[in-house]
Amino acid sequence: MKIRNSSDWRDGLPFEIPVAAAEAVPGDATRCSGCGPDSEPWPREALWVVKHRHPTNPAGFVRYYCADHKPKPKLAPPVSAPERARRAASPSPRKAAAPTIPERPAVMCPDCFVQVPATGVCGMCGQRVA
Structure with a gap:
């Protein structure tokens, strides 16, 4: 829920x-x-x-x-004009893209017609598929 x-x-x-x-x-x-x-x-x-x-x-x-217990407003600290200009001029740091790992081609069991896991052994019939 x-x-x-x-x-x-x-x-x-x-x-x-x-x-x-x-x-x-x-x-x-x-x-x-x-x-x-x-x-x-x-x-x-x-x-x-x-x-x-x-x-x-x-x-x-x-x-x-x-009025005695009223908290002070929490505002963002002011940014000076030179700091604002520096932030606008400098590009934000970029993360390098994660390397892509080629996907393993799907291997099918010739008898059961199910996909074989990475171990190479069919989960249905136990046949070893290369």
């Missing part, structure tokens, strides 16, 4: 970037992930929602954070 993801409001969220929870999904008050389960629920207007990457689920997972 294969578990499929369903489509919902979380699909529209960017990964690792805080979004105001009231804009992402309106609803009742909820707890901050950083404050812990014993804390009081916060109103949605005071919370941030962050979609994190997950190692085995490509859809990721979502957590709510208050």
